[in-house]
Amino acid sequence: MNSRSDQVMFAILLIASTLSQGLTTVSYGMDFITAFPENVAYFYPYTSRRILRVTALQNNTKVTVHSNNKQIPLSVMRSGETANVSFPKPSEVYQLGLSSNSIRITSDKDIVVHSFSQTHTGTATLPEKSVQTNVVQPITNLDTEYLIPLLNQSDLIQTFGGSPQPFWSQRYSSFKLIIINAEDTGNTVTIVKNISGSVQEEEINIPSYQLIQLQADASLYKIKSSHKVAVILTHPCLETTACKCNMIVNQILPKQFQGQNFVVPYIPGTTQSRLLMTSNDKSTSLSHNNVQLQPSPSGFLSLSDQTKSQYVSASGNVSLTLISPGLFIEVIPENMFAACYLLQFYSYTSGLKKALVIAETDSKDNVRVQNSPVRNAGWTEITGTKYSSALIPLSESITVIWHPSSKIAVYLLENTGTKNYGGPAIPINTQPDEFGCVAIPGQFEVRHEPLSWAESLAHCTGLQKHLACPTREDIQNELSREVHTTEEEAWIGLRRSLMTTEWYWQRQTPSLNSLPYPSVNYLHWADGHPSEDLRGLCASLSLNDKDEFKWKSAKCCEKKRPVCYKPPIGFYPLPFAQDFLL
Template sequence: MTSRSDTVMFVILLIASTFTQGLTIVSYGKKFITAFPENVGYFYPYNSFRGLRVTTLHSGTSFTVFYNGGQTTESSLQGGKTVFVSFPNTFEVHQLNYSSYSIRITSDNDIVVHSFSQTNIGTATIPEKSVQTHVVQPITNLGTDYLIPSLNHSDLIQTFSGSPAPYWSQRYGSFKLIIINAEDTENTVTIFRNISGSVQEEKIKISSYQLIQLQANASLFKVKSSHKVAVILTHPCLENTASCKCNMIVNQILPTEFQGQNFVVPYIPGITQSLFLITSNDKSTSLFHSNVQLQPNPSGLLSLSDQTKSQYVNASGNVSLKLISPGLFIEVIPENMFAACYLLQVYSDVKNALVIAETGSKTNVHNQNSPVTNAAWTEITGTKYSSAIIPLTEQYTFIWHPSSKIAVYILENTGTTVYGGPAIPINTQPDEFGCVVIPGQFEIRNEPLNWTESLGHCTSLQKHLACPTREYNQMDLANTVNTTEDEEAWIGLRRSLMTTDWYWQRQTPSTTSLPSSSVDYVHWADGQPLGSLKGLCASLSLDQDDEFKWKSAKCCEKKRPVCYKPPIYFYVELLYQVVYIQL
């Protein structure tokens, strides 16, 4: 007797959530490493705060934080839960040279890690705040080759204030660079400096998970390592001398592979002057706006004449682009790294999201479960995009688009300080129902069934018949099936017996039911669909030479069903736990 496993074969096909073509990036993972750069809070130990927000993407998650020989674990957390892990000021890296104050986070499921530092240094009634946040990149996003922005601290201050920089000791007269060994092995790191036109190299050894802090003046331009490292550019107090604002700077530098050529530069409310800094392997790379090459000032920075709106710039080669103002470093998201869904975590009372979306579909931008309706959109000249400032009311939210990729920045204002940066990209592939954290899964049954039997078969597996309702869904299905078989397979498209209109049928168990929906996208073969008397159901060609086109067919015919397990979607729980590490 032939067993069921012999007669019924299943082909499992997983849609990767990151879709790694191009330079896409997501910021979740299972392993992270970071450190807290020195803030002015080092000198105000009783009026400063620093911590990590760890957000879970899946229920049942446990994670562990390792710090200077100690560790703490949080277990069995719900999906969408955020845990706040607080650290004392002694964990700030305030000395040059080697240090053991790296912080590692490991998890059994995907998580997001956000770093926060704040210091109140004014009076009790009018506090001056030095605030900075950044997304801690998972180790999967780290690399061994980094380009370092060549910044001269004194020139930068003078550029913005129009007057010479105030006296600074050697310690605070330059930026700092923290290099963290991300792996459990000795790491050889090479530092490249350009001194009087001559490239000089310095090799250093960093032990497992150890870090080193260096002065990063304008001569330091590149870091290469034998194993993965995290690289953080920082300054404890980048001052705007005109208004006496002292803002901490933290910028986690991405490896050179995460670069682009086309950028939509966000408009930052509250910032009256800002400049660009580009880093590239090719020193001859230029930046253009409206086909006009931007000319650098004596400090090597570039500017746009109109800074009251978002604008489009492009480079002649791959670059990273930073938007700089006193106390503000924003990594501009390249167009090829736009994503479909972003997590936003904010800290201040005045908080906004700046969203860049395709003009034709800007009304489909969602904040959690609802379309955004309170946004004043402005078209960006010479592009297909529009931008809008969206007020935020919650500390935690997510913004997503069902059919196209967008860019999202977080902008906060403490009253004395404007800070922010890119939101946390969770998923790069759009989905019509929300923000995907576990991708969908296709399954093809080898045994043919009629359409009704196929629908029931998929339902019994907690799935539904595949429904490529958008072009990108069809492309995903074609890429995963990718066969040359001269066969057809059932999909979840059929005609209404009452009206003969086509509709998508997503019949699943009631706990995971999805609504049936109208048909906006089709991929019919030539001459299809046939009249309703010749076919009330739809099948998909399994032959790539036929471009996986659809055909109408009689529902009683026997064909292989293509089942689809819907993705798991992200949600945000608005309450969070607070964990204090006691040393």
């Protein structure tokens, strides 16, 4: 690099999707498609609502809703701002066959979308009757092949000690499958069934952005398509107890969301629950404490102790669904744990909203809600694992839970007064970051002109940046991958105290004044460094890959190129939402 034009910005994509590794954990994007299934919970003509909750991750975000051949722009949104978009009753998909009742949400910057379907009595004094919610996956997370859980309504009800109602029509006596064409082209969808050991296939053509609703039973086990589709498993009124029912909505996730190790969460208020395993390999088994779980004739698996979170492992990649009467929760596999989650609750009533958090035991006290560490959470260690779990009460209806140095799993849970509902929270960051939930990633810049350490610090500070601080191995590795190899060395933000002779990280920008200096727990010194005498009070980084980008102690007055780092812009949701009625 020998000119200003050769200066290079190196971006650490702290919230980048890991599609190249076959995994996708983040649920933000700029193009979404979904639908509202029919909701007749409790059989009575209660008032019902259908809401998409859209949250912007960046300022000046333009969002458009596409519904029934109409395009409705929303107001320009700020970072963290949420819009509640309500849809009329005819938006529900209530007939079998083809329909144009799909709903698309597009934007010019990253957003997340949460779907709520709810029934209530229509009065302010009585509680909600049924609430179902699911995270709407961006089209980038969708696929062309899905495994469908083998669910039979009669078996499911009998598993929990109930019996099917003799007066139920076929319309309400089975699960439904909504398949949505996610692309602007015709889509050939193949329905794969196994009937008495014989595999049968049926092809269906779905026009651009339209959908089809099918009845689903235990014979339908796979969906294949020529282009991307979204798949929703639903039931308009699944019986629970006392001749009542809850609507079920569950967006099926593609195979890249599967895993082999799971921490199955304990859901307070549920007296019984079962696991349903979905796998492409019929020989796959599930075990707990090295004991293989035996499925019931209906395929459901039970855990011996249903009063605490437990660790289970599969012999191959699977999806796990935790099922109790009226409640379906996708279990987050360990390889899908993330660092920051957005939680969006339906209710604004305090005292009913909780988060179930699973974190590494050694670092559980660093879990944070918004900017505050969680205190007195009552953590419980999960036997045989490095994890603990805690149930954290929340007051805000929209919030974030994150960890600065390790990955966690977060579920949102809410009690509407009569029933629990919930599911996985929305993952925002895949990699931990001490700055919180990241909306715009941080950036490294190697300056061309050599400066002293003090001049380098002033230079970076003047640019609203700070000297690079590889405080963890993953940051050091990312920096090493991004920089261009040279024979030179560059200053980093590590120096020695004249008072204590201890090394410390120096970060000094106006935007970081409220952050404590991180501890020097990670070291990457070259052989012979740091020098034992006090002449080398500052630290530099080798820009040569042959030297493994090792650190060296050096005199602070020496001239070296500074590595500046622009901190990422954090994302924090605003407490109130604007309402739109379509």
